[in-house]
Amino acid sequence: MAFCPICNGFEEIKIACSSCGNALMDNGRIMDYYDDYSPYMPIDQMKMEDGYPADYENRECPHLLKCAVCGMNVVRLIKE
Template sequence: MAICPICNGFEEIKKKCTSCGNLALDQGRIMDYYGAYSAYMPIDLMKLEDGYPNDYANKECPHFLKCPVCGNQEVTLIKE
């Protein structure tokens, strides 16, 4: 099992918003937004159902980013 450096607090995401260029803020794993209990499900199991077909095989963790300035939302894949 791979470890996400963002989820475990080893690193921070420093990515600019693709819309306005300001710093986008990490809102956590995208899978945590799928349902009331999705945050409590096994991560590897959720990766098989999250809509990103290669994130499990490529050992990537999809994170939800939101720009506090323009409100743009996007998903970025973090290498585990």
């Protein structure tokens, strides 16, 4: 069974914003923002419906990253 090192607190994302250069903050899995119940749905089921076709097959976890300075959002796929 694969697991996301970011979701489980083993690693941190350290990526600079491509717009302003400040650090991007991890806001968790993108699918947790889809509706009120999505954080409680099975992860593999949500991966099949999240709009990122290869994340389930490639065992990747899509995280929403946001810049606190300029507000830029980006989704980064994290290898599980």
